Every structure is written in structure tokens, then in C-alpha cells.
Amino acid sequence: MLGLFDKDPEKTQQTLVERERNTSNSPSAAASYTSSLDMYSHDSSSSKDLKPTVSITTLSSDKPSFLVIFLTALASISGFMFGYDTGYISSALVSIGKSFGTELSYGEEQFITAATSLGAFITALLSGLIVDFSGRKPLLMISNLMFIVGAIIQCAAESVWTMIVGRFIMGFGVGIGSLISPLYISELAPSRYRGRLVVLNCLGITGGQLIAYAIGAGLNHVHNGWRILVGLSMIPPAIQFVAFLFLPDTPRYLIMRNKTEAAEKVLMRTNPHASLENIKLKILDLQEEDLLSECKNPFKKWWNTVLELHRVPSNFRALFLSCALQAIQQYTGFNSLMYFSSTIFKAIGFNNSTAVSLIVAGTNFVFTVFAFFIIDKIGRRLILLISIFLMTCFLVLNAIAFHFIEITFHHNSAVVLGNIHTWGIVIIVSMICFVASYAIGLGNVPWQQSEMFPQKVRGIGTSYATASNWGGSLIISATFLTMLENITPTGTFSLFAGFCVLSFILIFFCYPELSNLELEEVQELLTGGFHVKRSMQLAKARKNGAPPAIEKDTPESLNSV
């Protein structure tokens, strides 16, 4: 199972025996920090009988240390930039046109908006290929430079094409940040708080969108106000860049690069209450997990990793689930509201569209805060199912309400025939409820993607998933208005509702509960099946503080869901 056992069985045996001894010699440490989750048959009483075993060291069940919270907040600046840069464009578009001499055409507006998603799509894929060589931190710092260069080009832009180039380069930063920030956070976080800490990054995204909308509304009537809006976006990446000059990379990455001492230092600083003994055990866990990737030629190493992502069934299950969740997040239509809410609300006769956009972004933010408090308690699976069930209900309500409103859509503008009436109110209320339902679950859980992959394929696996997100975002933003025109709003929202129903079924049968598990445990869970039932028992046991009672698994029991 782990490469360790294939390569040097004697050393392996020695290590494991030593670990057994360490743990039993120090019962208090073992009780407070260490638990052994043996997913496969193993008789610990006799070293001769040791078989492949995963022994997971839980460093601490305490709250995350100050350093972990600080690093999470700092990494979440990337989330903020993601939100701000995708958020400011809707208000900037209103005034940009006049600065370039003529009003922007519909196509130009689409290009300017989509350039960022396209740039993000490209770098999300590319940075996955290099993240295990370059490190997490340097890539985040490169994304900071791209944010700044992109913003400078836009601020100075005198033509549409310069603007598009600036947005495209900024998109490079968004793509890298959206991949690396949750990865960095989840590799540092204690397992019990991982969900919440990754949601902090989502709070950054939704907060960034809200602030961009608010500042955009404030600068609406200021001459060249959009340049100020874009200029302000340079401050957060500059702060992140300088701070990261002095801060560490993740222990998991440092182990991959054989920097054991540096990893030990980081683990000690991020887990101040853990004993040195347990830190060393944790390092052994991480080294065991990394052993298979020992290979001198970097290209071969990379290629082996790609092969392993696709060929090892547990990795492929992780890939399937993480890409599916990101695609579901986009294809169920939330961003159509984020980008086009003013168009929709104008269509039903509600003229203060800026206020409505602010309400949409505000609801998204407030309910992401709510998700922050409940995600590790309720669990990702249940919260996702509730979220998608509610989204379906509100989408259906929306589709019905639109059926009773006469609207004609024509070239990015909509004309409502008649006055706003009861059905208009139903649409506004159900859309806001739809946003709230999305934000408590589907808006966040897909970004927990890093936890599904073992260390070795985590970089590439999460980059596929992030690219699925940006690909979906690109497609929805490019087709939504066309869909409204061609298949009517009722048809469009029914289509999104249909996606929701399919997604619900997929998640119900395939998505295991991963909260409270160590990152190293998750891949074991995905071995031999999705193990949905088993995952729920395991997560519950972990939540209650007790290491789960391990029964001996046979291949058959592992195959049962």
C-alpha cells in the first residue's frame, strides 16, 4: 500500500516497531495526541505479523494555534483577491466605456469579463504541474505579482484591448491563488478545524465580492472611478507578498523536498502543545506517504504522478469527486446571479439594480459566515445535501414565477411588459433564498478539495478541480444571457434545477463525509469504494474525540459502501 513496504521491508518493520514502542512508552502523549487508524489487517502484538498499516498521528485536538490562524488569514488574501477581481468588473463596466471614447459593445463587455476567467483557467491547470517543485508559498507570491501587474495595466489602459490584456494577466493571479490558498490552508490546519479554516478563504472570496460591489456603487458617479476601484486592488497582494517573505511553506511540502528540519520547526510552531515525540511521529507519517515519489528525474517524477492520479483507483475517485463538486458549483447557476443579477432584476421591473446586486453579494457573504460556524459540526456531506435540496426548491419557484411574467430579452437588455407584481416579489425573494442556500454549502465545500488527495498527487489533483471550476464559470457567464433569450428564464432556471437534482443524487451515493479526518486517512477511505456509510461512522467517532473502534477489514467489507 504505502511505498515504504515495497522498498525496504526491514526498515519498515523497524520503524513501525519503534513507533509502537514510542507510543506505548508514553501513554499520556499517546492518549492526548496519537491515535492509530489501521485501515487494514494488522496484529500489533507481534512485529513479525506487521502488514501494511497506516498509522496516523493526530498532533493536537486543541484549537488551531495563533500562527495557524494568522497564516490562514494571510493566505485568504488570495481568496479576497479572487472575489474582488471577479466582483468589481460588473460596476466598472458601466463607466469604463466612456473612458475609451465609445460605449462598450456587448461583445467587448463579455471579453473583458471572461478574460479573467480564461487566465484563471490556464494558470489553475499549469500551476498544478509545478506546485510540488516550486512550493506553495513561492507560487502565492508569484500570483501577487500578477495581480499587481494586471492592475497597473488596467489602470493605465486607454483602449479596450489593453484592458483585456490587464484582466487576462490578473486572471493568472486569480487562478494560482484560487488553487494554492485552500491547499496551503488545508495542509497546515489541524484536522478538526480544517473545514472552518478553508471556509475562511471562502469568506475572503465572498467578502471581496461584497466590498468590490460596495466600493463600485460608491464610485459610480466619480469620473474615472473605475480606475480607483482597480488601483485599490493592488494593496492586498502587496501585503501578502511582503508578509510571505518572512513566513514558512507547509510541512507537507517541506517533507516532499526532504527538508525535514525545516518541517519539524514549522510543525513545532504550528502545534505548540504537541510533544517533540509526536512531532517526530507525524514527520514519519508524512515521509511514509511521500516515499513512492522518490525519483531523481523531475520530469519522470511528474509523469509518474500524473499516471498515479489516473491509475490508482482511490486517487481517481478523489479526482472524480473534486472535479464533480467544482463543476456542480458552477453549472447549478449561482454565478449567473453574481454577474447578471442587475440585468435580471431590471427585467422584472426593479430599477435599483446596484442595491439588488449588493443584497445578493451581502447574502452570499453572511451565509458563508454561517457556514464557517457549522461546517465542521454538521459535516460537509449533510450540509451539501441540505444546500442543494434548498437550491432546487428555490430554482423551481423561480422558474414558475418567471412563467407568469412577460419579459422579452434582447441583446443584453430585458424589457418587462407590465408592472412589477406579486410574481416579481416572489422572484426576488426566491433568488435571495437561493443565494443563501448556495452559500451555506455548495459555495464552500468544493473548495475543501485538497483534503481528498494524498500528498503526492494533491497538487495536480486540486489543479484539475480548480480548472473545472473556472471552466464552468467561463461557460455559464458566456451562455447565460443567450439561454435567457433562447430558452426563456423559466427554461434556464429549470435547467439549473435539473442539474441540482442530478447533483443531489450523485452526492448522496458517492460523496463520503471527510470532516475531522486526518488528510492521510482520507485516501484510505477512498480505497476500494466511496465508503459513504463507513465515512460517516468514522467522522462521528472522530468528532466525539475517540479514535474509531477499528474492526479488521477484509477486501469485501472495504468494498461495501
Ligand SMILES: O[C@H]1[C@H](O)[C@@H](O)[C@H](O)[C@@H](O)[C@H]1O
Ligand atoms: O466559492 C466561490 C463563491 O461562492 C463565489 O461567490 C463565487 O462567485 C465563486 O464562483 C465560487 O467559487
